[in-house]
Amino acid sequence: MQNFTELKISDYTKERLSQANFAIPTPVQAAAIPVALEGKDVLATAQTGTGKTLAFLIPIIERLLAHKARGIEALVLVPTRELAMQVVDQYNALRGKQLTPAALVVGGLPEAKQLAAIRAGARLIVATPGRLEDYLGRNLFNFKTLHVLVLDEADRMLDMGFLPAIRRIAAVLPKERQTMCFSATLEASVANLVRDYMRAPVRLAFGSILKPSENVRVQAFEVSGDRKQELLQHLLGKETGRVLIFARTKRGTDKLARNLNREGYAAAVIHGDRSQSQRTAALTGFQQGRYRILVATDLAARGIHVQDIAHVINYDLPEIAENFIHRVGRTGRAGKTGVASTLFGREQRSDLLQLERTLGIRMERVQADGTGIPAKVERKIEPERPYLAPIPGMVRLPGEVLQVQLEN
Numbered sequence: 001m002q003n004f005t006e007l008k009i010s011d012y013t014k015e016r017l018s019q020a021n022f023a024i025p026t027p028v029q030a031a032a033i034p035v036a037l038e039g040k041d042v043l044a045t046a047q048t049g050t051g052k053t054l055a056f057l058i059p060i061i062e063r064l065l066a067h068k069a070r071g072i073e074a075l076v077l078v079p080t081r082e083l084a085m086q087v088v089d090q091y092n093a094l095r096g097k098q099l100t101p102a103a104l105v106v107g108g109l110p111e112a113k114q115l116a117a118i119r120a121g122a123r124l125i126v127a128t129p130g131r132l133e134d135y136l137g138r139n140l141f142n143f144k145t146l147h148v149l150v151l152d153e154a155d156r157m158l159d160m161g162f163l164p165a166i167r168r169i170a171a172v173l174p175k176e177r178q179t180m181c182f183s184a185t186l187e188a189s190v191a192n193l194v195r196d197y198m199r200a201p202v203r204l205a206f207g208s209i210l211k212p213s214e215n216v217r218v219q220a221f222e223v224s225g226d227r228k229q230e231l232l233q234h235l236l237g238k239e240t241g242r243v244l245i246f247a248r249t250k251r252g253t254d255k256l257a258r259n260l261n262r263e264g265y266a267a268a269v270i271h272g273d274r275s276q277s278q279r280t281a282a283l284t285g286f287q288q289g290r291y292r293i294l295v296a297t298d299l300a301a302r303g304i305h306v307q308d309i310a311h312v313i314n315y316d317l318p319e320i321a322e323n324f325i326h327r328v329g330r331t332g333r334a335g336k337t338g339v340a341s342t343l344f345g346r347e348q349r350s351d352l353l354q355l356e357r358t359l360g361i362r363m364e365r366v367q368a369d370g371t372g373i374p375a376k377v378e379r380k381i382e383p384e385r386p387y388l389a390p391i392p393g394m395v396r397l398p399g400e401v402l403q404v405q406l407e408n
Contacts, residue, residue: 241310
């Protein structure tokens, strides 16, 4: 499929896509949408920034247009408030006048407005598991008319401890339904979830899900702790586009943002302890250009879907290797190029090597001189780990259909 006009969808949806400037589908969209339109269960693993949201929204929109029944027909579960809000915005931008607005069900926002949207006739709910489970426990609505369940960024939901909530939610959903699961990684926990709730899913795999996109140049700077701030400012001074910086702790993000603002940079901060209004203001300001820099923790990373992030900087090493992929996936999206820089100290060399071994990658090494300014570049390329080679925790599912396997 070279163009959305080739899809077997309604003229109405084609027109809405055209008005939203969607013309050429990404590989994930081209493979997943036709299968989903047939009503089959879909398990898609792909790097972030590959267009997974539209891959499940278009089939949902087509179903809602074709079936005029009342009640909640589709449920999308996501890990974070920010991601839920962006999925709702995307849906509302495409639905036009023929479909009712989607209902947002998340924590940190007034529940009266959320419940009002459902009672006004929302047929699609986009929710985080915790708040949705709370509503279901209070019998505020039911899913008797549900036909489609989407688990978006399933690996992140499990990382955040939502597995018990997901299981309790799934227990009250109709057994006869279509289930679509989208994930950046397929570890044992995700595989078990899929095995329990999907029926002979069509498996769509795109490139290496445990490596950064080839559109991203990955580099690592060795620098002493007392020079990290100086090196960071050097990198920021050379970059003209949006920059996303990751720190390991909430306190660290606050301190780093304060230091950058003190030096004259327009920086915002986002982490789990910020209120929803603060997080929304920071993300909106970053999207609209009021802040050129956003400092975040890993917990908030999966809710950050901002176009044209030029540079991701790992001020602190991530605690687990998979978080490195999620961080780096914020740049080089939708076919564009990006840069990912990682700052590490001499005492962290073994940690960086372990991260590289786990992911099967090799970063460009940039040696900083005594002033903290990059002085020497050493590039070594190791043979890539074959795609779908035995990786601890990755599981093939009994009865699954491996539909697409593409190398980047």
